[in-house]
Amino acid sequence: xxxxxxxxxxxxxxxxxxxxxxxxxxxxxxxxxxxxxxxxxxxxxxxxxxxxxxxxxxxxxxxxxxxxxxxxxxxxxxxxxxxxxxxxxxxxxxxxxxxxxxxxxxxxxxxxxxxxxxxxxxxxxxxxxxxxxxxxxxxxxxxxxxxxxxxxxxxxxxxxxxxxxxxxxxxxxxxxxxxxxxxxxxxxxxxxxxxxxxxxxxxxxxxxxxxxxxxxxxxxxxxxxxxxxxxxxxxxxxxxxxxxxxxxxxxxxxxxxxxxxxxxxxxxxxxxxxxxxxxxxxxxxxxxxxxxxxxxxxxxxxxxxxxxxxxxxxxxxxxxxxxxxxxxxxxxxxxxxxxxxxxxxxxxxxxxxxxxxxxxxxxxxxxxxxxxxxxxxxxxxxxxxxxxxxxxxxxxxxxxxxxxxxxxxxxxxxxxxxxxxxxxxxxxxxxxxxxxxxxxxxxxxxxx
Amino acid sequence: xxxxxxxxxxxxxxxxxxxxxxxxxxxxxxxxxxxxxxxxxxxxxxxxxxxxxxxxxxxxxxxxxxxxxxxxxxxxxxxxxxxxxxxxxxxxxxxxxxxxxxxxxxxxxxxxxxxxxxxxxxxxxxxxxxxxxxxxxxxxxxxxxxxxxxxxxxxxxxxxxxxxxxxxxxxxxxxxxxxxxxxxxxxxxxxxxxxxxxxxxxxxxxxxxxxxxxxxxxxxxxxxxxxxxxxxxxxxxxxxxxxxxxxxxxxxxxxxxxxxxxxxxxxxxxxxxxxxxxxxxxxxxxxxxxxxxxxxxxxxxxxxxxxxxxxxxxxxxxxxxxxxxxxxxxxxxxxxxxxxxxxxxxxxxxxxxxxxxxxxxxxxxxxxxxxxxxxxxxxx
Numbered sequence: 001x002x003x004x005x006x007x008x009x010x011x012x013x014x015x016x017x018x019x020x021x022x023x024x025x026x027x028x029x030x031x032x033x034x035x036x037x038x039x040x041x042x043x044x045x046x047x048x049x050x051x052x053x054x055x056x057x058x059x060x061x062x063x064x065x066x067x068x069x070x071x072x073x074x075x076x077x078x079x080x081x082x083x084x085x086x087x088x089x090x091x092x093x094x095x096x097x098x099x100x101x102x103x104x105x106x107x108x109x110x111x112x113x114x115x116x117x118x119x120x121x122x123x124x125x126x127x128x129x130x131x132x133x134x135x136x137x138x139x140x141x142x143x144x145x146x147x148x149x150x151x152x153x154x155x156x157x158x159x160x161x162x163x164x165x166x167x168x169x170x171x172x173x174x175x176x177x178x179x180x181x182x183x184x185x186x187x188x189x190x191x192x193x194x195x196x197x198x199x200x201x202x203x204x205x206x207x208x209x210x211x212x213x214x215x216x217x218x219x220x221x222x223x224x225x226x227x228x229x230x231x232x233x234x235x236x237x238x239x240x241x242x243x244x245x246x247x248x249x250x251x252x253x254x255x256x257x258x259x260x261x262x263x264x265x266x267x268x269x270x271x272x273x274x275x276x277x278x279x280x281x282x283x284x285x286x287x288x289x290x291x292x293x294x295x296x297x298x299x300x301x302x303x304x305x306x307x308x309x310x311x312x313x314x315x316x317x318x319x320x321x322x323x324x325x326x327x328x329x330x331x332x333x334x335x336x337x338x339x340x341x342x343x344x345x346x347x348x349x350x351x352x353x354x355x356x357x358x359x360x361x362x363x364x365x366x367x368x369x370x371x372x373x374x375x376x377x378x379x380x381x382x383x384x385x386x387x388x389x390x391x392x393x394x395x396x397x398x399x400x401x402x403x404x405x406x407x408x409x410x411x412x413x414x415x416x417x418x419x420x421x422x423x424x425x426x427x428x429x430x431x432x433x434x435x436x437x438x439x440x441x442x443x444x445x446x447x448x
Numbered sequence: 449x450x451x452x453x454x455x456x457x458x459x460x461x462x463x464x465x466x467x468x469x470x471x472x473x474x475x476x477x478x479x480x481x482x483x484x485x486x487x488x489x490x491x492x493x494x495x496x497x498x499x500x501x502x503x504x505x506x507x508x509x510x511x512x513x514x515x516x517x518x519x520x521x522x523x524x525x526x527x528x529x530x531x532x533x534x535x536x537x538x539x540x541x542x543x544x545x546x547x548x549x550x551x552x553x554x555x556x557x558x559x560x561x562x563x564x565x566x567x568x569x570x571x572x573x574x575x576x577x578x579x580x581x582x583x584x585x586x587x588x589x590x591x592x593x594x595x596x597x598x599x600x601x602x603x604x605x606x607x608x609x610x611x612x613x614x615x616x617x618x619x620x621x622x623x624x625x626x627x628x629x630x631x632x633x634x635x636x637x638x639x640x641x642x643x644x645x646x647x648x649x650x651x652x653x654x655x656x657x658x659x660x661x662x663x664x665x666x667x668x669x670x671x672x673x674x675x676x677x678x679x680x681x682x683x684x685x686x687x688x689x690x691x692x693x694x695x696x697x698x699x700x701x702x703x704x705x706x707x708x709x710x711x712x713x714x715x716x717x718x719x720x721x722x723x724x725x726x727x728x729x730x731x732x733x734x735x736x737x738x739x740x741x742x743x744x745x746x747x748x749x750x751x752x753x754x755x756x757x758x759x760x761x762x763x764x765x766x767x768x769x770x771x772x773x774x775x776x777x778x779x780x781x782x783x784x785x786x787x788x789x790x791x792x793x794x795x796x797x798x799x800x801x802x803x804x805x806x807x808x809x810x811x812x813x814x815x816x817x818x819x820x821x822x823x824x825x826x827x828x
Contacts, residue, residue: 147638173638179668184627184661191631194616195566197638199631218621219628226607228600229822231616263823287825316828363828 003052005075007061007068010039010046012245013296015070017041022063028056030077037063037074042129042300043161054079122307129299131273132162132238135280136200138310140170143198146284149176149185150202150239159204160240160299186212186237190219190289193235198284203239206255206293212237213258220289221264236283238292241269242334242384243432245297249420254385256332259291260361260394266315267362269293271336273303275359278313286315293361295334316360318368324354327378327442330369330395332358335382335433342382342438351446361391369395370403377408378445382438387415409445414438496707496737497698499725504712506555506720510783516558516716517776518793520550523575524773525801526584527747530574530591530605534751538809539591543605546575548746551772552678553579555719556646556741559727564643566614566636568629570650571606573618580613584804594811601814602822614643623649623656626675630662633673633736644672644730652683654697663704663736670735674726675701677740678713684749685757701738713741714770717779744770 007017018040024030030050037048054077061074068074126134140146147170152159154167154177167175178185182203189201203209209216216237223231243252260267266288270276276294283290305311321336322343329339336357343353356372358365373379379399381392392413399411417431508516527545534543546553549572557567557579569576577587582598590597591605598608608618616632619625629647636643653659654677666673677697681688688695698708707729711722719741726737744766748755755763777790 176669179661179664181661181664183658184630184665187624187627187658187662188631188634188665191568191616191628192634192638193631194628195632195635197635214621214624215627219619219624223607223609223617224825225822226599226603227609227611227617227822228598228602229825230599230611231609232825266824266828314828315826360828363824 002057002076002078003054004073005036005077007070007072007074008039008048009070010041011043012247013300014041015300016067017070019061019063019065019068019074020045022059024056026056026059030054030056042127050077052077052079117306117308123304124307125302126273126305127300127302128270128273128276128294129160129162129164131277131303131305132280132294132299133164133166135277136163136284137166137169139281139284140166140174143284145196145198146200147174147176147192147197148200148202149178149189151178151180151204153177153202158202160296162294162299163202182208182211183215186215187219189235189237190215190233193220193233193289194223194231198234200236200238200284203237205244205251205296206239206241207251207253209237209239209255216259216265216289216291217262221262224288225264232287233289234287236280236290236292238280238283239294240296240299241293242295243297243416243421243428246423246425246428248423252421254293254333254383254416256293256361256383256385257390257394259293260364260391261389262362264289265362266290266360267293268315268360269295269333270359271295271298271321271333271357273301274305274311275313275319275357277305278311279315279359281310281312282315285312290315293333298334298337301337313359316363316365318356318358318360318365320354320368320372321357322353322355324352324376326352326376327380327446328354328356328369328372328376329380329382329438329442330356330358330372331382332361332391333384335384338384338433338435338438339382341435342442345435345439346442349443349448351442351448353442358391358395364394364398366398366402369398370406373399373403374406377406378442379407379411380438380441380445381411381413382433382441383413383415384433385415387413387418390415409447412441412445414441493702493705493707496709496725496729500709500711500722504721505715505717506724508717508720510780510785512558513717513776513780513783514785514789514793516551516554516720517773517780517790518797519554519558519579520716520773520776521794522584522797522800523547523550523553523578525797526578526588526804527574529801529805530588531747531751533588533592533805533808539605539751540593541604541606542571543591543751544572544749545745545747545751546572548766548771549678549680549713549743550575551716551719551776552648552676552713552741552743555713555716556674556676556723559720559723560644560646562613564614564636564641566616566629566632566643566645567648568616568625568632568645569618569648570622570625570653571618571620572650573606573608576648577608577610577613577615577618580610580615582610582613582615584800585807588804588808589811592808592811593813594808595814595818596807596811600818600822602818623653623659625649626653626656626659627662629675630666630671630673633666633671634669636672637669642731644674644727646674646676648676648678650683651677651679651681651688651692651697652686654679654700655683655692660700660704663701663706663738666736667701667704667706670733672730672733673736674723674730675706675736675738677738678743679740680743680745682745682749682757684753685755687757696740698738698740701736706736706738709737709739711739711741713743714772714775716772716776 633645
């Protein structure tokens with residue numbers, strides 16, 4: 001009886017991979033523990049070991065195949081003698097929920113690209129991960145004061161491979177592996193910024209930055225004010241933020257509202273590759289301390305990026321990523337992708353939704369939010385995060401204070417459930433914001 | 449009780465050392481597995497302390513000692529006046545006085561190269577700023593929350609900075625200045641500017657986790673930093689022995705391969721000499737040094753601390769027997785400096801402090817518009 005070997009998921013967020021090399025061929029006998037293949041994920045090349053024993057009867061995906069979805073049957077093994085029990089149907093064999101998102105964003109969604117990109121600029125598809133890396137590399141080439149420190153940023157090439165290649169280009173004096181000591185290295189980075197350098201401090205995730213939040217807030221954000229403007233702290237704290245996939249409560253939180261509540265900080269949370277690059281470059285050049293919130297689930301997504309020598313975007317400006325007349329969906333980070341999906345579906349039902357990507361959360365671009373509200377008179381905030389005291393709460397307050405006369409319906413927020421993020425797949429799905437909920441909320445504000 | 453006087457501390461420590469060595473030798477006799485530390489490593493960690501023991505006091509010229517005396521006296525009189533202004537309601541909030549600890553800042557900072565070295569300390573920061581030659585008027589005006597204060601009145605006693613003097617604060621969170629200091633040292637090394645950072649912290653801060661995270665990285669990366677524990681005996685109201693398992697703070701770097709030095713912080717010449725040894729070691733690229741400066745604060749932790757956790761007699765004894773300013777005065781007189789000259793210095797300092805207090809009292813409060821300035825550097 002044939003055993004199906006399937007493309008394995010080699011990280012919590014892996015959705016597809018490249019079958020780089022087969023180390024066996026049809027007809028070979030394999031034993032448990034034998035290395036069958038090398039599989040390249042977006043983060044690393046991993047070895048794929050045999051669990052079952054038997055003879056390879058078919059290789060169904062040839063080596064060199066790109067973008068093989070997790071769960072695809074890649075080979076068949078015939079058990080010798082007694083047939084091994086067939087592996088239980090793995091949840092991996094079902095298409096993962098974000099699978100479709102891995103594709104390049106549809107050009108339609110990008111229609112409202114920032115106007116400063118000159119007509120005729122060549123566009124290139126890059127992942128958010130590459131865009132972030134390129135932003136750092138370009139700024140490090142431009143300014144010798146810029147360096148990066150964090151856990152596994154150098155020799156390991158980044159826990160999420162965002163710093164890939166930087167060590168080779170810039171050397172160990174500017175690409176610095178730290179011990180696992182967030183409080184300490186956040187403080188050292190802050191001191192280095194006060195001493196005139198321009199550090200980029202990578203947190204492996206912002207969940208771990210809670211250990212360091214004292215330096216981000218008390219040392220980095222407040223010192224300029226407390227010194228009467230004498231003490232600069234030009235530092236970027238960056239890393240993935242928000243829910244990843246199946247890593248449960250301690251590794252799945254969106255800290256945007258925490259940092260966005262602190263005067264003295266700039267807080268940026270981009271969605272696509274062009275914004276990730278343009279805003280990270282701006283953050284590194286800023287004389288203010290910046291918290292730069294990325295999203296692990298978005299790292300591998302490809303987007304169109306203008307091929308410009310120096311793609312820098314303005315901090316503090318939201319962007320209309322899709323124009324519409326009937327209702328506004330305000331979002332940021334991973335929520336923007338969901339909002340765009342929701343808008344597509346709503347279009348099919350005759351509702352023309354506008355999508356606003358906040359991009360910068362502090363200072364918040366009130367003007368763009370209110371201008372969109374003035375046009376559509378209905379607004380929903382979509383946020384992958386807890387609902388209470390959220391960015392959504394703040395946007396709603398702004399609409400009440402400054403846009404009340406433009407409102408034809410109460411502003412609604414669509415957020416995660418107000419619980420620590422659970423591990424079980426069904427509970428996790430139930431806890432997280434999704435397109436359905438955004439669609440329902442937009443219909444509600446449109447009284448449909 | 450603290451161990452401010454070296455003689456007393458040394459006696460207590462030599463006793464402890466004897467005990468330890470006895471324990472060690474019996475342990476190694478009983479178990480063949482007891483591993484001795486390689487002697488050369490052991491020496492590296494102790495070498496500075498040994499150098500310090502061999503030559504404890506700086507050979508100051510009369511003029512140098514007079515300058516130290518003058519600087520310490522300025523701090524003393526300034527702090528006394530700050531205490532007064534606090535009592536009058538002109539200074540608000542928390543105000544931590546440096547009285548008793550003057551020899552530490554003066555001895556250490558006199559050894560620095562002001563053109564390139566940097567300093568960072570805690571909220572008990574007035575003395576360090578004065579020792580750096582920062583104008584007492586702008587410090588006092590910051591204490592009274594006036595526009596002409598060094599932070600435009602927006603920082604107060606605990607948050608003062610002078611980038612021009614490479615004085616990087618003035619930090620209100622206990623222990624935070626230690627990694628910040630390592631960051632300043634990182635910047636010295638990165639820029640190869642030859643500078644050293646001196647990061648001061650108290651015996652209380654020495655129990656913060658971030659301090660040890662910093663020890664590890666500072667040693668790992670051989671950062672040019674002198675880590676100075678000002679052990680004044682009390683972490684607010686908690687005596688050192690009630691809050692610290694290892695009360696010999698200079699030994700706490702050993703686990704991170706940072707050499708330690710145990711210094712009498714009540715003797716400005718001993719502090720200065722120790723600073724020279726430490727600076728020489730750090731400037732040669734050997735990485736950090738941990739100095740414990742045994743000192744004593746005469747006043748409470750802050751102005752609102754009645755200091756009921758220690759006896760009047762204890763404070764009195766320190767003042768009478770170990771006062772750093774009185775010690776320097778006696779030495780100057782023994783060297784034949786006329787008392788008149790010391791009286792003139794005293795008079796000049798009183799006048800300087802009175803002028804600073806007047807300035808601080810009469811400067812206007814910040815404009816209301818200042819409320820919104822300096823939050824961010826750039827406009828977005």
